[in-house]
Amino acid sequence: MATDKIAVSGFRHVFQTEAGPVQATGTIDLTIQPGEFVTLVGPSGCGKTTLLKAIAGFIQPSEGTILCDGKPIKGPGRDRGVVFQELAILPWRTVRRNIGHGLEIAGASKAERDKTVARLIDLMSLTGFEDRYPHELSGGMKQRVAVARTWAADPEIILMDEPFAAVDAMTRLTLQEELARLCAATGKTVFFITHSVEEAIFLADRVLVMTRRPGTIKAELAVPRRNAGGRDWDSFTADPEMRDIAEKVMHLVHAERV
Amino acid sequence: MTVNRIVWRLLPAAPPAVLLLAWSIYWAIEQPPPSVMPSVVGVIATFGELALGDRLGADILASLGRLLGGAACGIVTGTIAGFVAGLHRPIAAFLTPLVVFFNAISGIVWLPLVIGWFGVGSALAIFLIWNSVFFIVFQNTVLGVQLVPEVLEYGVRTLGASRWESIRSVTLPGALPYILTGIRSGLGFGWRALIAAELVGATTGLGQLIFSGAEYHRADIIVAGCLIIGAIAMAMDRWLLLPIERRTVQRWGLIAPDRSR
Amino acid sequence: MRLLRELRILLPFIVLIALWWAIKVGAQVSDTMLVAPPAVWDAFVHLVTHGILAEYAASSLYLIGVAALISFGIGVPLGFAVGANRYAARALEPFLRFFQGISGIAWLPLAILWFGFTHTTTLVIVIYTLVVPIVFNTMVGVRAIPENYVLALQSLGAGRLRIVRDVYLPGALPSIVVGTRLGMGYGWRALIASEMLVRQGGLGDLIFGARTFNQIDRIMVGMIAIGCLYIVVDRLLVQPVESMTLARWGLLRQ
Numbered sequence: 199m200a201t202d203k204i205a206v207s208g209f210r211h212v213f214q215t216e217a218g219p220v221q222a223t224g225t226i227d228l229t230i231q232p233g234e235f236v237t238l239v240g241p242s243g244c245g246k247t248t249l250l251k252a253i254a255g256f257i258q259p260s261e262g263t264i265l266c267d268g269k270p271i272k273g274p275g276r277d278r279g280v281v282f283q284e285l286a287i288l289p290w291r292t293v294r295r296n297i298g299h300g301l302e303i304a305g306a307s308k309a310e311r312d313k314t315v316a317r318l319i320d321l322m323s324l325t326g327f328e329d330r331y332p333h334e335l336s337g338g339m340k341q342r343v344a345v346a347r348t349w350a351a352d353p354e355i356i357l358m359d360e361p362f363a364a365v366d367a368m369t370r371l372t373l374q375e376e377l378a379r380l381c382a383a384t385g386k387t388v389f390f391i392t393h394s395v396e397e398a399i400f401l402a403d404r405v406l407v408m409t410r411r412p413g414t415i416k417a418e419l420a421v422p423r424r425n426a427g428g429r430d431w432d433s434f435t436a437d438p439e440m441r442d443i444a445e446k447v448m449h450l451v452h453a454e455r456v
Numbered sequence: 457m458t459v460n461r462i463v464w465r466l467l468p469a470a471p472p473a474v475l476l477l478a479w480s481i482y483w484a485i486e487q488p489p490p491s492v493m494p495s496v497v498g499v500i501a502t503f504g505e506l507a508l509g510d511r512l513g514a515d516i517l518a519s520l521g522r523l524l525g526g527a528a529c530g531i532v533t534g535t536i537a538g539f540v541a542g543l544h545r546p547i548a549a550f551l552t553p554l555v556v557f558f559n560a561i562s563g564i565v566w567l568p569l570v571i572g573w574f575g576v577g578s579a580l581a582i583f584l585i586w587n588s589v590f591f592i593v594f595q596n597t598v599l600g601v602q603l604v605p606e607v608l609e610y611g612v613r614t615l616g617a618s619r620w621e622s623i624r625s626v627t628l629p630g631a632l633p634y635i636l637t638g639i640r641s642g643l644g645f646g647w648r649a650l651i652a653a654e655l656v657g658a659t660t661g662l663g664q665l666i667f668s669g670a671e672y673h674r675a676d677i678i679v680a681g682c683l684i685i686g687a688i689a690m691a692m693d694r695w696l697l698l699p700i701e702r703r704t705v706q707r708w709g710l711i712a713p714d715r716s717r
Numbered sequence: 718m719r720l721l722r723e724l725r726i727l728l729p730f731i732v733l734i735a736l737w738w739a740i741k742v743g744a745q746v747s748d749t750m751l752v753a754p755p756a757v758w759d760a761f762v763h764l765v766t767h768g769i770l771a772e773y774a775a776s777s778l779y780l781i782g783v784a785a786l787i788s789f790g791i792g793v794p795l796g797f798a799v800g801a802n803r804y805a806a807r808a809l810e811p812f813l814r815f816f817q818g819i820s821g822i823a824w825l826p827l828a829i830l831w832f833g834f835t836h837t838t839t840l841v842i843v844i845y846t847l848v849v850p851i852v853f854n855t856m857v858g859v860r861a862i863p864e865n866y867v868l869a870l871q872s873l874g875a876g877r878l879r880i881v882r883d884v885y886l887p888g889a890l891p892s893i894v895v896g897t898r899l900g901m902g903y904g905w906r907a908l909i910a911s912e913m914l915v916r917q918g919g920l921g922d923l924i925f926g927a928r929t930f931n932q933i934d935r936i937m938v939g940m941i942a943i944g945c946l947y948i949v950v951d952r953l954l955v956q957p958v959e960s961m962t963l964a965r966w967g968l969l970r971q
Contacts, residue, residue, distance in 0.1 A: 216461075256868055276874030286865035290887040290962075299883070300873040351873050467804060471812040492830050553726045554733060560951070561944040564822075564910045568928040568936045572750055641899075648820035648903060652910040655825065663823070670826030678827045682819050689818025 203355060203387045204230040204253060208262035211248050222248040224414035225262070228406065230355075230389060235381055237390045237398040238415075239447065240408025241454050246391045250359050253389065254280050266355070276304065279353035283360040287332055287344050293319070294328040296343050300351025318346040321380055338369035342376070349380065358390045362397070371431055374400055378429040395447045400434055405447060410454045417450050419443060494676035499683075502676040511665070516688070518660040519650060522578055526585025527646050531639055534590045538597025542631070543623075548598055559591035563649035571657055581653045581661070588649040589642035596638025600631030640697050647689055662688075752933045757941075760934035769923075774942060776918040781901075781908055781950075784840055788847035788900065793893060795848075796855020797885060806856060813853050821846030821907040825914060839911040839919070846907040847900040854896025858889030894959045901955060905947050920946075 206229070211222040223245030230236050240246050251257045253264055255274040264271045266278065274280075279300075287296045295302075297318055298311045306314075319325055322342040332340050341361060348356055362370045378401055381388060392398050398405050399421055407417040421443060423429075434440055476496055483495045490498055506512040541548040563584055574580040604627050612622045654663025662685055669677030734754050740746065741753045748756075764770040799805045821842040832838040866884050875883065912921025920943050927935035 254868070254872055256871075274868065274871035276872065278872060280869060280872040282865045282869060284863065284865055286863070286869035288866060288884065288887070290890075299870075303870070303873050303875045303879055347869075347873075353872075357872075464804075464807065467808040468811045470808045549725070550729050554729045556948065557730075557944050560947040561940050564906050564913075565924070565940055565943050567910075567913070568924040569933065569940065571928065572931070572933070644817075645902070645906075647818070648822060648906065651820055652822040652906070655822065655910075655914065666823060666826050670829055673830065675827060675830055678824075678830070682823050682827070685823050686815045686819035690815050693814070693818070 201231065202229045202265070203232045203234070203267065204228075204389070205265040205268075206249070206253070206262070207265075209249065209252065209259050209264060210261040211245065211252065211257070212260045221412045224409070224412040226413070226415055228415060230387060232354075232387055233385050235388045235390065235401055235403045236406060237392060237402040237404075238406045238408060239392055239395055239398045239451055240413055241410045241451070242393065244408045244411050244413030244454075246408060246413065247359055250280075250357050250389065250391055253355075254278055254357050276300065276351055277353050278355045278357060279348035279351055281341075281344050281348050281356065281358040281361045283363050285332070285340050285344060285364075287340060287347060289332050292329050292331055293324060293335070293343050296332070297346045297350050299347060304351070314350050314352075318350050321349075321383070322346045322376060336369075338365045338373060341365055341373060345373075345377065345380070349384065349386075353386075355387045355389065358388065360392055361390075363392075370397075375430055377401065382429070395444060395451055399440060399444050399447060400429065400431070405443075407447060407450045408454075416454075419447060490676065491673040492675055494679055498676045499679050502674075502680045506677070506680060512684075515660055515662050515665045516684070518578070518658075519654065519662045520688070522581040522661065523585060523643075523646060523650055525578075526582040526650070527589050527639075527643055529582070529586040530589025530642060530646065531593055533586070534593030534638070534642070535597050535635060537590075538594045538635075539601060539623075539627075539631075541594070542598040542601025543627075548602075555591055555594060558587075559595065562591050563588040563645060564652045567653060567657055576657050576659060578658070580657045581650055584649045584653045584657075585646040588645040589639075592642040592645060593635065593638040596634045597631060600634025600638075601627055603634070604630035636697075636701055640693075640701070643692070643697070647692075651685060748933065749931050750933070752937065756934045757937045760932070761938045761941075764935065764938055770938070770942060773918060773920050773923040773939075774946060776922075777908060777912065777920045777943075778946065780836065780839055780843060780919065781905060784843035784847055784904060784908075785897075785901070787840075788844050788851055788904075789897070791844075792848045792851030792896075792900075793855050796852045796893070796896075797859055797881070797889070799852065800856040800859025800889070801881075801885060806860065810856070813849060813856075817849045817853065820903070822910045825911055829914070834915050834917060836915075836917055839908065839915050839917070842911045843904050843908050847897075847904040850900040850903065851893065851896045854892045854899070855889055858892025858896075859885055861892065862888040890962050891959070894955065894962060898951065898955050898959065901947075901951065905943075905950075909943060 207227050209226045210224065213220045213222050226249060228236075238246055238249070248257070252259050253266075253271065255271045255278065288299070291299065294315055298315045301311045301314060315328075319328060322345060324339065324342055324346065327335060327339065332343065335343070341364075345361065362373050365373060374397060381401075388401075390398075390401060402421050403423065405419045405421060406415050407419075408414065409416045422439070480496050483493065486493075494502070537551075541551055566584060566587055567580070570583055571580060574583060608626050608630060609622050612626050617625065650661070651663040654661035655667045658664050662681055666678045666681035666685075669675065669681060737751075738754050741751055761770075799809050824845060825838070825842055828838040828841050832841065862884060866888065867880055870880050870884055908919070909921035909924075912919035913925035916922050916926070920939050924936045924939035924943075927933075927939065
């Protein structure tokens with residue numbers, strides 16, 4: 199138990215609205231190991247985001263417990279970084295100042311900040327855009343900044359809520375490859391929500407599939423990795439084993455169509 | 457949960473309640489002269505007195521009539537002139553400096569000059585309201601007309617629409633959110649100009665009501681008059697302007713350029 | 718090129734002055750209604766050389782400046798408090814809307830009863846006029862900030878103060894500027910109107926006093942001065958801040 203990075207047990211959430219209580223999720227149990235990349239696929243409205251928000255500490259679960267390193271989660275903290283679907287980088291900060299924001303908050307020295315920012319700008323192919331404002335960047339670029347900002351703060355766990363959903367299909371492929379490379383290079387624990395089956399399998403060590411609302415976890419598939427260092431779409435699509443897994447997941451997801 | 461909802465419902469009543477309470481307590485302790493600081497009860501009594509007399513109704517009608525007349529003139533002339541200028545860039549370029557200048561002195565600034573033209577009365581107030589409304593509506597209409605995407609216009613022109621038809625079916629609805637914003641903020645300035653104009657440049661109207669309150673040292677009439685002025689402004693915004701905006705702007709999924717006032 | 722541009726701004730005014738002169742002469746308008754442009758020029762020269770215009774204008778500018786500073790000090794923090802807390806917003810929004818409908822000038826008779834014919838009366842009226850739009854727009858600006866900005870910063874470990882500094886303040890700034898511009902529009906007019914009634918100096922006093930003696934030339938000099946000063950304040954102080962923040966952050970017409 200103590201080795202689980204994240205342990206969700208008996209989690210269930212109910213929203214109080216003007217019209218009365220709405221059950222956001224069914225009962226969910228899951229664990230994530232240190233360094234693992236776990237993706238969660240499920241139909242819209244199944245409660246994926248609610249679960250992620252609870253792990254992030256933005257909401258208190260109605261039932262059940264969520265432990266991080268064996269300790270209950272009390273609220274948001276810098277050990278768990280979040281990348282949102284809608285852009286959450288600040289429009290009034292340049293790329294450089296957005297990426298370095300976490301370190302600035304932590305009180306890091308300017309030299310240290312510059313070093314980390316420079317490394318991430320290089321890793322996320324943002325060179326030349328350091329002093330631009332977000333509105334001067336394309337959607338894909340903005341999302342790179344959001345990812346880089348989260349990595350720069352160096353959290354142990356990274357939570358990503360459909361981060362590439364609003365990006366065009368071509369850019370998306372590049373971003374996914376970049377993310378895979380980044381994860382391989384840094385060994386973070388990642389919990390990633392998506393409704394794209396391919397994306398889920400491409401990135402994950404383990405894929406979780408959710409039922410429709412109120413969502414519970416209906417299946418779990420391990421994705422074997424032959425060469426952890428290099429994941430790219432060419433070798434992924436050429437791999438018959440991956441195609442098998444994709445077919446299985448697709449089947450599970452399609453059964454949940456509303 | 458239900459308790460929370462009741463609290464939520466009642467929250468808007470809290471600030472007025474606190475204000476009334478503070479006012480009552482202050483009055484009970486300090487006992488200021490009613491001519492300077494009326495009591496809550498005194499103001500309520502004045503409300504009754506005003507409501508029963510025939511002056512209040514006449515004053516409200518006079519003020520609303522002036523507002524209606526002035527605003528209608530301002531909206532009609534402002535929209536038409538704005539359309540003409542918006543569709544013809546040289547005209548807009550020529551008029552812009554004048555509009556910027558006259559907008560800066562619109563409203564009450566004209567009072568000393570035009571009181572000599574129209575004398576004291578409704579014509580003066582109507583002129584000042586027209587003056588307040590026109591420039592804002594004009595500027596917003598020009599902006600709205602110029603910002604309608606050309607693609608939309610090409611769209612109907614390729615369907616065989618004439619220039620007039622494309623103005624009617626594309627430019628007008630496209631510019632409408634801006635025009636409405638202009639009307640809304642124009643009425644804000646117009647209402648203020650009206651009250652100011654009536655303080656010295658009229659013999660009837662709500663501005664005159666509160667001004668006479670000052671002359672007779674009746675603070676209760678001033679406070680009651682101010683509350684009536686606020687209530688009318690709020691009612692106009694809620695029951696006239698907001699529904700128009702909802703019915704047009706929101707239904708088309710457009711967002712008014714500036715919703716804050 | 719520059720000269721040509723300036724000429725294009727001046728040309729409409731030249732046409733207007735010509736029109737005004739033609740009406741004055743052509744229709745034989747009496748001097749108690751309208752005076753010819755040269756008379757206004759003479760009055761302008763007189764008022765400037767005797768330091769009268771400067772004195773009255775300085776009084777107006779001083780009052781609007783003081784009022785703007787005080788209103789900012791009250792309005793912005795209050796707007797933040799109301800905007801960041803949804804209960805406070807729910808409670809205060811209708812209240813503020815109501816008071817926005819009662820123009821400052823409507824309180825002038827009461828203010829005169831309380832403070833007499835003094836600068837305090839004018840100051841109170843102008844501050845009231847300015848504060849409401851500033852509070853209101855600050856509140857709107859704070860509430861329009863996407864929740865994700867706050868959440869993202871929380872998960873970067875930011876505390877409350879940090880979030881106010883890095884998210885609420887810059888996020889609400891464009892809206893605060895809009896509120897200030899609107900407030901100045903209302904406030905400048907309230908100032909002129911208040912000066913007309915209080916009669917303790919200021920450009921409102923100048924033009925209203927000139928009315929008493931049918932000095933149309935003075936009235937028109939005063940009006941032009943009022944317009945020019947407002948444009949200078951608006952264009953030189955408020956608009957640069959607005960375009961700097963809005964354009965730089967790409968918030969204008971996204």
